Amino acid sequence: MHRVVIVGAGFGGLFAARALRRADVEITLINGTAYHLFQPLLYQVATGILSEGEIAPPIREILRKQDNVDVRLGWVTGVDAAAKKVSVEAPGLEYEVEYDTLIVAAGASQSYFGNDQFADHAPGMKSIDDALELRARIFGAFELADLQTDPEAVERWLTFVVVGAGPTGVEMAGQIAELAHRTLPGQYKRIDPRKARVILVDAIDAVLTSFGDQLATRALRQLHLLGVEVELKTKVVGVDATGIDVETPRGHERIGSMTKMWAAGVAAPPLAKALAEATGAPTDRAGRIEVRPDLTVPGHPEIFAVGDMMSLDGLPGVAQVAIQGGRYAADQIKRRLAGKEPRGPFKYLDKGSMATISRFSAVASVGRFRFSGFIGWLMWLAVHLLYLVGFKNRVTAVLHWAVSFLGRGRSERVSTFQQAFARAAVREYGDPFERLPQPHRHP
């Protein structure tokens, strides 16, 4: 039986596996976590709207009715393109899996543009751990502000800086502003949460650049209405415990802030480099694999790279590119096995982009049409509801979400101090593979 190995259960890998559900193949789907992460809603976990379970269904549950797939936990660390096998690390063991066709869809990592030390003070927005850490820091900041006696300290604790004005950054900034203005007022004796400053910083000169000028302008207006301060053409040159240093058009400035978050850049994961070395494939500046028009790695028609880790015609790193890429690769495999002509080059169909800015306000771009405000928000809601319902089939999760999102409350405000500082402890503690009684590794 033809063996298909899929690396990564993000949008690309998962949709490839599903598209092969009736194919006469043996699929091994290898992922570093047991769940698929619905990344576009990660910011809602960080801001207390959703629980982590609601955006991260177990892969085994999604694919439980698909008999031709074997889900395996592990991190693919290497590819042997000659022997057609991948090597995998899992907690406490290593294994290899042979393939006839390989689909690599390992996503992207956060990039700090060479300033990895920023990560200690400005967590990224890529994983559940990131979101829970940010949740702990955001809600913790209001608690700690309330305890300060020095007015400057209060101000630092009530200043939130979001770096990166793409969809994730815009959505985070909007939700923190809503939290400060809508959820928390009246709950503190000494501070007024409405005095919190939310500052959205980006080096370029617009928010949501991928949405086009018209929506960018509307998004900017909606952010201003929410009270978000947007600092464009502003480059972050330093991040430390108590603030952030920026180069603005006005010159160098220092923003005092205890709570910073990073939604600014992505880089190819380590596996992209390993794959490039194994196959001689070229990579772009971000380290992504430059694939052929049919998404295969040059010289290796049996290896597809899809989603955020591949580079082709400047396609954006969005869920739809990964989903369509995964399906395209699956289709090519089915055609090959059936002896049919291969499909033509991969064509990305832009189904539109949308970003929610606050309750009742979003921007959406669909084909030639642009929507913003309430209409944009309704569209955003419809698409996400449909997706969640269809994908997770959990009525209560959607209800929970609708109620939290429509109401003023945040039902998932809980976080622990451990979550707030585990990352730093774990990094310094060292590789738990080596040290822990029950070995586990942070993916």
Added chain:
Amino acid sequence: MHRVVIVGAGFGGLFAARALRRADVEITLINGTAYHLFQPLLYQVATGILSEGEIAPPIREILRKQDNVDVRLGWVTGVDAAAKKVSVEAPGLEYEVEYDTLIVAAGASQSYFGNDQFADHAPGMKSIDDALELRARIFGAFELADLQTDPEAVERWLTFVVVGAGPTGVEMAGQIAELAHRTLPGQYKRIDPRKARVILVDAIDAVLTSFGDQLATRALRQLHLLGVEVELKTKVVGVDATGIDVETPRGHERIGSMTKMWAAGVAAPPLAKALAEATGAPTDRAGRIEVRPDLTVPGHPEIFAVGDMMSLDGLPGVAQVAIQGGRYAADQIKRRLAGKEPRGPFKYLDKGSMATISRFSAVASVGRFRFSGFIGWLMWLAVHLLYLVGFKNRVTAVLHWAVSFLGRGRSERVSTFQQAFARAAVREYGDPFERLPQPHRHP
């Protein structure tokens, strides 16, 4: 204005604060976390039924309509009974709060009976971090079992040991068995989750001893029906990475198991010792404050100790004792302020005990009546539903819970590797107060 300081927002502290809502007092409620923890459902977080947010509403939200209370984050580290003030540590700062009346309700800690090294391998069941760590270990065990090639290793990963056959241990064991038999079958290629062994161990000779012989016997039968192996008169003498050593009536035995959990003992928190030293109050063997019949500390009628950290007439460490104690203390304060006669000694009204063993099966003891099986379960459900609805006022949470609990799925299966090993890393990393850029401390 009369100043009441309440230490701890568990059942005792929270109900004391609410009972004082119409009193002419200024309340300061100090707690180490921003949330109240509904501890009786912690095992449902650990086994993927509920999210942590659903059992831990923010204290500020619960008390948002009560103007006479000031909620403050912090750990009370000392009491100055002469100057009538408490000293508090919070992340990055220390402060003091003066009181006219003090209610100390700081709960209990996990006790390993002098074997604290067991904690590394057998997490307790006291905090959200505990529950998330256990969730990561339990679900991770099935993932890792599926990857093992050595049959003995598979068996070790599929063996779960719960130490302590009180309500928490019984409920944990029951839920892991249900997980193995009801939720996970069919989701793995190489293992059969139904082959998982769940072993419940206790040094005494019955489960649920506080429920009386009749219910203990029924609970034992229900556990057997679920496939749980119950090992009584079995003392744990060692816990390490790959198993547990026990002294059984048959002699010394070794149980190979990668996943152990500890629900066996409680000890007074460090604050009990500080309070005893500050007031000269006697303590019992577990370190709990021996209070006078009116719940005050001997020689200090202005200091009440309620809930798990006080010792009186052998009252059990259950939520109802804390709730009634908190209300009693509040009532005494109101009487004193009104110049009324004090109430007589604190009388605990046993409203009954219940423990759920599996879906559709529980044991309940109410007054002279004993219920078990489906009737017991309906009672358990009704009480918890009423409590959750009344207390948290969140219809969706209850719906979510009902659907998860009635269905086969577990909607909160997500956990991260970081959660699985953060405790060990954090402990070795040292006090984050000293080291972290944004200081936080594990309570």
